[in-house]
Amino acid sequence: MTLRLLEGFSGVLQTDGHAGYNKVCREQGVARIGCWDHARRKFVEAERAALAKKKGQKVSKASVAIGKIRKLYAIEQRIEQLPPEEKTRQRQALAGPVLKDLKAWLDHNLTRVPKDSLTYKAIAYTLNQRELLTGYLADGRLRISNALAENAIRSFAVGRKNWLFADTPRGARASATVYSLIETAKANGLEPFAYLCHVLRHIGAAETVEQLEALLPRRVESSATAE
Numbered sequence: 001m002t003l004r005l006l007e008g009f010s011g012v013l014q015t016d017g018h019a020g021y022n023k024v025c026r027e028q029g030v031a032r033i034g035c036w037d038h039a040r041r042k043f044v045e046a047e048r049a050a051l052a053k054k055k056g057q058k059v060s061k062a063s064v065a066i067g068k069i070r071k072l073y074a075i076e077q078r079i080e081q082l083p084p085e086e087k088t089r090q091r092q093a094l095a096g097p098v099l100k101d102l103k104a105w106l107d108h109n110l111t112r113v114p115k116d117s118l119t120y121k122a123i124a125y126t127l128n129q130r131e132l133l134t135g136y137l138a139d140g141r142l143r144i145s146n147a148l149a150e151n152a153i154r155s156f157a158v159g160r161k162n163w164l165f166a167d168t169p170r171g172a173r174a175s176a177t178v179y180s181l182i183e184t185a186k187a188n189g190l191e192p193f194a195y196l197c198h199v200l201r202h203i204g205a206a207e208t209v210e211q212l213e214a215l216l217p218r219r220v221e222s223s224a225t226a227e
C-alpha cells in the first residue's frame with residue numbers, strides 16, 4: 001500500500017520511525033526525514049509515568065530530555081520568518097550544538113535506566129532515529145516535525161473513533177473515499193460542503209476520465225463551488 005501511495009513521488013517524506021517506510025523510500029529513491037514530535041511524545045509518556053510513580057522526587061530523566069528537545073523548538077520559533085537559506089544557516093549554527101549535546105546525553109543515559117522502562121524506549125528510539133531526526137537541518141524549507149500534516153487529519157482521526165464501525169468492508173471503502181475528498185478539499189482551500197455539492201451537481205454528466213479528474217479538489221477553483 002505504501003509503495004503504491006508513493007509511486008511517482010519526488011521530494012522529502014517526513015514520517016515517524018515506522019520501518020515500513022525504509023524499503024519503499026529506498027526503492028523509490030525518496031529522501032526521508034524524521035519527526036521530532038514523535039520522539040518528544042515518547043519522552044512525555046515516560047515523564048508522566050515517572051511522575052505517577054515518584055511524586056515529589058527529583059526531576060526525571062525524561063523531563064531532562066524534554067527540556068533539551070524544547071530548545072530545538074525554541075530555535076524554530078526564533079527563525080520561523082527567515083528565508084530558507086538563512087534558516088538553514090541558523091539551524092546548523094544554533095540547533096547543531098543542541099543536537100550534539102542531546103546525543104551525548106542520550107548515549108550516557110541509555111544504560112542508566114531499566115530496559116523495560118518507557119524512558120529507555122524513548123532514548124533508544126531517538127538514538128535509532130538520529131540520522132532522520134537531524135535531516136531537517138539540511139534545508140530551511142523542511143520542518144522540525146510533521147505537525148501540520150497531523151493537524152490536517154486530526155478531525156478525521158477524532159471522527160474515526162466516534163464512528164468506530166463501518167459495518168461492511170464496502171462501507172469502510174466508501175467512508176475512506178469521502179474522508180479523502182473532504183480533507184483534500186480543505187488542503188486546497190475549498191469549503192468541504194460546498195465542494196461536495198459541486199461534485200454531486202456535476203458527476204452525473206462526467207463521461208470520461210478527464211471529466212472526472214476535473215472534479216478533483218486540486219482541479220476545482222473555489223469560485224466554482226459557489227454556484
